[in-house]
Amino acid sequence: xxxxxxxxxxAAESLRREVDGIEVPHLVDGRPAAKQARNRxxxxxxxxAAAVLVAVFxxxxxxxxxxxxxxxxxxxxxxxxxxxxxxxxxxxTSPSTSAATPLPPADPIAPLVSDLEPRPLxxxxxxxxxxxxxxxxxxxxxxxxxxxxxxxxIAPASSTSQVYNADGSLLLLYRTGVVAPGHIIVDPxxxxxxDTLDLSSATDIEDIAxxxxxxxxxxxxxxxxxxxxxxxxxxxxxxxxxxxECDAADFGDVAGASAGRNSLMAIxxxxxxxxxWIAYDTATRTVTARRPALTSTNGTVDTPLTMSSGRGFxxxxxxxxxxxxxxxxxxxxxxxxxxxxxxxxxDDEGRDVLVATVFDDADGDLIGTAxxxxxxxxxxxxxxxxxxxxxxxxxxxxxxxxxGADSTLVAIITSPEASEPGTLDDEVLVIxxxxxxxxxxxxxxxxxxxxxxxxxxxxxxxxPDGSSVVFSSNFGADAVDTYLISLPx
Amino acid sequence: MTIRRSPTTSDQSxxxxxxxxxxxxxAGSDFDTFYRAHYRTxxxxxxVLCGDKGVAEELVQEAFVKVHDNWNRLSSYDxxxxxxxRVLANSATSRGRRRTTEAKLLxxxxxxxxPDLDIPVSDREMWDLVRALPRRQAQVLxxxxxxxxxxxEIARVLEIGTESVKTHLTRGxxxxxxxxxxxx
Numbered sequence: 001x002x003x004x005x006x007x008x009x010x011a012a013e014s015l016r017r018e019v020d021g022i023e024v025p026h027l028v029d030g031r032p033a034a035k036q037a038r039n040r041x042x043x044x045x046x047x048x049a050a051a052v053l054v055a056v057f058x059x060x061x062x063x064x065x066x067x068x069x070x071x072x073x074x075x076x077x078x079x080x081x082x083x084x085x086x087x088x089x090x091x092x093t094s095p096s097t098s099a100a101t102p103l104p105p106a107d108p109i110a111p112l113v114s115d116l117e118p119r120p121l122x123x124x125x126x127x128x129x130x131x132x133x134x135x136x137x138x139x140x141x142x143x144x145x146x147x148x149x150x151x152x153x154i155a156p157a158s159s160t161s162q163v164y165n166a167d168g169s170l171l172l173l174y175r176t177g178v179v180a181p182g183h184i185i186v187d188p189x190x191x192x193x194x195d196t197l198d199l200s201s202a203t204d205i206e207d208i209a210x211x212x213x214x215x216x217x218x219x220x221x222x223x224x225x226x227x228x229x230x231x232x233x234x235x236x237x238x239x240x241x242x243x244x245e246c247d248a249a250d251f252g253d254v255a256g257a258s259a260g261r262n263s264l265m266a267i268x269x270x271x272x273x274x275x276x277w278i279a280y281d282t283a284t285r286t287v288t289a290r291r292p293a294l295t296s297t298n299g300t301v302d303t304p305l306t307m308s309s310g311r312g313f314x315x316x317x318x319x320x321x322x323x324x325x326x327x328x329x330x331x332x333x334x335x336x337x338x339x340x341x342x343x344x345x346x347d348d349e350g351r352d353v354l355v356a357t358v359f360d361d362a363d364g365d366l367i368g369t370a371x372x373x374x375x376x377x378x379x380x381x382x383x384x385x386x387x388x389x390x391x392x393x394x395x396x397x398x399x400x401x402x403x404g405a406d407s408t409l410v411a412i413i414t415s416p417e418a419s420e421p422g423t424l425d426d427e428v429l430v431i432x433x434x435x436x437x438x439x440x441x442x443x444x445x446x447x448x449x450x451x452x453x454x455x456x457x458x459x460x461x462x463x464p465d466g467s468s469v470v471f472s473s474n475f476g477a478d479a480v481d482t483y484l485i486s487l488p489x
Numbered sequence: 490m491t492i493r494r495s496p497t498t499s500d501q502s503x504x505x506x507x508x509x510x511x512x513x514x515x516a517g518s519d520f521d522t523f524y525r526a527h528y529r530t531x532x533x534x535x536x537v538l539c540g541d542k543g544v545a546e547e548l549v550q551e552a553f554v555k556v557h558d559n560w561n562r563l564s565s566y567d568x569x570x571x572x573x574x575r576v577l578a579n580s581a582t583s584r585g586r587r588r589t590t591e592a593k594l595l596x597x598x599x600x601x602x603x604p605d606l607d608i609p610v611s612d613r614e615m616w617d618l619v620r621a622l623p624r625r626q627a628q629v630l631x632x633x634x635x636x637x638x639x640x641x642e643i644a645r646v647l648e649i650g651t652e653s654v655k656t657h658l659t660r661g662x663x664x665x666x667x668x669x670x671x672x673x
Contacts, residue, residue: 004666008619008634011612015635018608019533024525025550032524032553150559448579451648478555478576 112439135442145191148479152177155472156459157206159398163461165210257342258401260308289327307352343399348434369393384438400460408433413460447476537631538581626661
């Protein structure tokens with residue numbers, strides 16, 4: 001036993017003597033008494049003290065930008081569920097915090113934050129499904145949409161998934177747990193589950209796409225059938241084999257990027273030892289182009305992603321971006337950049353762009369949480385990075401699927417889980433390509449979610465019309481749920 | 490950059506240790522026995538990881554509330570204590586949860602300070618060093634030196650690989666050893 005072991009053993013021994021003297025609290029009706037006791041104690045708080053606490057929080061909520069981090073430890077409302085705009089203030093898992101400590105009501109037209117100030121993270125107790133509240137650090141209106149069971153998840157399958165349907169009236173989410181795991185359709189206005197779907201034959205849980213125009217139609221690729229399967233919400237399922245020779249079809253190694261939203265899709269079609277790329281128009285169910293696939297430097301077959309305009313495709317490789325035309329032929333635009341997450345979108349002039357998170361760059365001047373790459377010229381521009389005053393990109397950044405044809409918004413979520421989050425850490429962001437502005441919407445509050453495996457990464461998506469953003473979080477609790485942020489016009 | 494995911498294996502195994510035959514009377518005396526048998530040891534684990542006796546007791550109570558509410562399920566596990574330790578270890582090292590609990594506790598105690606630990610200063614400082622380690626290293630060392638768990642048991646509690654446990658243990662011990670040498 002070395003000195004370290006000796007010191008730790010001694011420390012354990014003295015602590016053991018200490019805890020041996022602790023009185024074990026009695027169970028109340030067979031249940032641990034912590035919450036009941038807290039309720040009783042809370043009810044005994046003098047009204048004056050309660051009023052002071054309310055006042056302290058009310059002031060603090062409007063001065064969040066200047067508030068020291070320690071304040072959040074000392075104010076009771078920081079641990080109290082936010083007030084509801086729907087009448088109920090009782091949280092799902094923390095009934096003891098339902099004492100009368102009203103928070104500022106949700107303000108749907110509050111201006112969005114676009115500054116660079118660090119915002120200390122204010123803890124929030126879990127809220128109930130359907131409750132809307134003001135995010136205390138950024139002032140946006142957040143609504144909890146789902147209510148996953150303990151240890152389970154109801155969330156977007158990925159930031160690259162198409163969560164919103166064509167008109168934003170339905171959400172496609174994934175649910176884990178013992179209650180019918182699989183995809184569900186959720187009404188974003190109420191959080192109600194509209195439909196449960198068996199999409200288990202899809203190539204992956206995130207490889208489901210909404211139709212570009214029909215709000216009730218979903219589509220996925222069944223690899224073994226070499227066919228697209230169309231699923232109508234609340235209706236029929238139909239199978240449409242891919243025309244032409246194709247033994248199996250898939251999306252290859254899917255890049256961490258969100259495709260544009262239109263009727264064109266690119267897939268990998270495997271016949272014998274050959275792999276072709278196919279451009280498939282879901283509107284006409286026809287193959288519009290076919291050519292041998294380009295393999296990446298490590299021999300894998302990546303599949304191009306559709307530009308938002310539908311004018312062509314983009315191959316997001318490990319260290320380069322290759323722009324392809326509608327016939328899947330390279331246009332000659334190749335951008336040497338290693339992106340970690342990306343989304344295809346349109347700028348305000350209708351140009352196709354790729355918005356990417358770039359951690360490394362040979363010259364060091366094109367690093368950023370959001371770097372815009374013009375797919376016609378290959379020109380790169382830092383929107384959210386050190387060149388524009390922001391910090392180095394946080395780890396764990398993913399970028400949500402781009403909005404609709406009329407939207408210039410792209411959603412981003414970061415997840416470094418910093419002990420004292422600085423600017424951009426653990427935040428939900430929206431980039432407006434019309435004016436290259438970064439809006440900071442909320443702290444996502446995905447804490448200590450290791451037990452959820454892949455789902456510990458928060459995911460984000462944005463509505464086609466840019467009216468709302470959804471993201472996943474456990475809010476420090478034992479379930480991962482989906483939350484919606486309403487965006488002002 | 491690829492982000493493919495198996496749709497079934499990880500999703501179905503989240504937070505669910507291997508199940509065995511259920512214990513008798515899952516919601517009744519078994520929980521009471523479980524609670525009384527492990528309350529103090531869990532408070533100790535909480536103290537090691539959060540450094541405050543009052544907050545640790547609060548976190549343990551909250552963990553037991555979760556255990557109680559899920560007892561029908563947890564009692565079918567071969568080791569519900571592992572689940573409880575994981576809940577506590579995560580909450581005690583979570584900045585968000587710990588702050589929330591501290592805020593609640595402060596209100597409950599009406600600003601009275603949390604009760605002090607009555608242990609030698611050198612031992613308190615030793616736990617301070619453990620607590621200053623990166624979160625996973627602190628959890629692994631706490632489970633090793635407070636709960637006397639083997640690597641495999643720690644891996645099961647934290648739902649990480651045994652090799653990861655060894656890595657965290659080695660790195661944590663190396664850091665502590667360097668710091669102790671610096672103090673000498």
